[in-house]
Amino acid sequence: MALPLSLTGKYWQLVDSAPLAGTPAQIAHAIATARGIDLRSNPLPATDLLSDTARAAQRIRSALARNEHIGIFGDYDCDGVTATALLVRFFRRNNVEPFVRLPHRVRDGYGLKRHIIKEMRTQGVTLLITVDAGISSIEEVHEAQESGMDTIITDHHHPHAQIPPAYAIVHPALSPRYPRPHPSGSGVAFALVRALEGTEEWEGHKEDLCLAMLGTVADVMELTGANRTLVTAGLTALKHLPAHAPIAKLCAQAGVDRSRVTARDIAYRIAPRINAAGRLEDPGIALQALLSGESALAHLGVLNAQRQDLTASLLADVLSSLHLSTENSPQNVPPLLAAASVQYPEGIVGLLAGKLTEGYGKPSIVACIRGDACIASLRSVPAYHVTEGLERVEGLLTTYGGHAQAAGCTFPTKNYPELIARLLDDISARVRPQDLVPTLPVDAVLSPQNITRELAQALGHLEPFGEGNPEPLFFLPNVSLSAVRTVGNDSRHLQCSIGTTKAVGFQHGHLRSRLNEPLDLLCRIGLNRWNGRTDVQLFIEDMRHTECSKRNAASEMQNAQRILHS
Missing domain, CATH: 3.90.1640.30 (inorganic pyrophosphatase (n-terminal core))
Known part of the structure; x- marks a missing residue:
């Protein structure tokens, strides 16, 4: 059965933990406990x-x-x-x-x-x-x-x-x-x-x-x-x-x-x-x-500004070469995204591979061609250890090394087709299709009334956020947006309100025409400091139509009702 996907093609997975009800401090503590995060101050290992x-x-x-x-x-x-x-x-x-x-x-x-x-x-x-x-x-x-x-x-x-x-x-x-x-x-x-x-x-x-x-x-x-x-x-x-x-x-x-x-x-x-x-x-x-x-x-x-401009232009080129756009469903994308060109600089291929994997939930390889040799960066998802994958095809490589989800390698240009084919076969043999869909973990289900400045401050105690401890994501079922408008260069971003709470959705401007009906939202909760005021603010990570989620994710909605009424 196909996974229910959001408007941006992602799957939402409710974290398997106890219902989060209670004070803001109790909610933050429950999230930390579910993640195995020790909030106490501990010394560094000897x-x-x-x-x-x-x-x-x-x-x-x-x-x-x-x-x-x-x-x-x-x-x-x-x-x-x-x-x-x-x-x-x-x-x-x-x-x-x-x-x-x-x-x-x-x-x-x-x-x-x-x-x-x-x-x-x-x-x-x-x-x-x-x-x-x-x-x-x-x-x-x-x-x-x-x-x-x-x-x-x-x-x-x-x-x-x-x-x-x-x-x-x-x-x-x-x-x-x-x-x-x-x-x-x-x-x-x-x-x-x-x-x-x-x-x-x-x-x-x-x-x-x-x-x-x-x-x-x-x-x-x-x-x-x-x-x-x-x-x-x-x-x-x-x-x-x-x-x-x-x-x-x-x-x-x-x-x-x-x-x-x-x-x-x-x-x-x-x-x-x-x-x-x-x-x-x-x-x-x-x-x-x-x-x-x-x-x-x-x-x-100066170099950082150049890097930003170069990455944006080359990413558009990579997406075009792979026939990808924001309209592609991740389920219609191959298990390995691969691109190679003489136009890709060695220093940018890792950024391009990272954006492909982040956007489509698939392992990726982007290579720059330098005559008879290629220099490539790879990125992967938790379900596939990319460096171990390279070990299994090392006969095609000149050098390689890296980690579970990021690696680099060099190889003769003539080996590129066979390398891609063998990596594709390796991924297909070892990873289930459902593990190659971009997935967002849902830490809790809340109603708009639960979103307060006190909750945002309590969540701050979970810092630092990053790999293994991402910013908590909250599921807000069946909400309506008001005062919706697009902002930023090329109208890339959204601004709106949910009740009395202001919200922003970065890179979601293209969805503006699809937001005129009840939505389920996946949000981060933060604070907006402006002119001496500190107010709670929502950062919209993803959206999906409520009716669609009721049909395709009944168990999640039942869990939402259980949490909201506890």
Whole structure:
């Protein structure tokens, strides 16, 4: 039987939890309990729970004592740049200037390469530390070892069966006692810095917390457990940084009010700026912005604007090539969305793949063609581990690596048709069709009378929101919209009222003509601060016609009545 879909082609799934009735505080607590979120303040895990942390710290201290030349190799994304900044700041506190090498996305590609090992050797490096990279670099680490260079790997990417012959590998997946969810690359680097400092507070530790928080949010890590603790502490630290701190200046440039900063601000307004450098030019620009600010901050702002314009135009091209539009039902879209072109820059393919998967609920691969080689980014849904999928077709690939829902690979252009066909077969064999429909989880069913400023404030205690702890979504059955109008460029957005509560629906302007009958709404609840007033506001995530939902989702409506009358 076909799933009942909303006006935007999504399926709504009521979270399997007890009815949410009671005070705003009780509703917020019930949501936290259903998600397994601990609202208490918990310490970060001990650093010795991470494999080889003590061995790595001892080797670094030895290098400092012997005045060895130390090299740091990172990554070009926000997680890799912030992890690099963490180690650079540690060494500078110890009056050491390390040799830093971040890969250029086009000239170097992802990961540690042999020519970079040669650069390190030419610079006289005797201890190489990788951050957010290195776990797949078996041959490169062996070459460094042969040349008399010790390597410490700090990484969090999916390890293969064989691991590099490094002096030490600090990696959560190789640490059976380390609690889940695992940290990002910057989270691993922060744990190493904690071990090196030997205390929980040191000169500049608040800014280091901010860096680890930035990388964790940007890399879309699950914000529960230790990651929640780290991000919460980082957001608090950000509020108290002096205005001259580079990260504080970055927030000011992005228009982020640090006194009210949230993980959403980091994900949508700060991290993209840091990532823009590696996507379009050189990640070293982002590193300098985080370490010293100055002109590099202004450069980031320009690159971010270019990145936004380029992504919008190329996404339209991708959708056209796949014959997709806002009118497509996800059930009529193939299980794998694939696009490749010489026009797609290496730094933008990941954004394009992410938007395809987010919009259509299917795994995606977008590749840039560079002569006889392709460089691709993949994104996926929870039902399909995309990096394990690449493992099953590794004979077609030159390189690959990543996580469960995000990966990258390179391969000969001639292999593209066979690669797409085999990935399509792999997905079809392992994933049920109903798991390839965009699904929105419904945390509770409310009536408009339940939507109060007090509820919005209570929900704020569930912050930080992100992967594993999204902003709660509430089902409002059988409501009528008033004062409906479209706003924004090209009338992309909706503004309306539900009773006396104002609401906004971003990217829903095209639905204006279909909203003249009773609707079921899926909304986030927030606060709108304007001219000294603070009022509750609804953010409409999705809509569907009430009569349709009564026919196709009777059980959900029965549950709605049970909750609303409890």
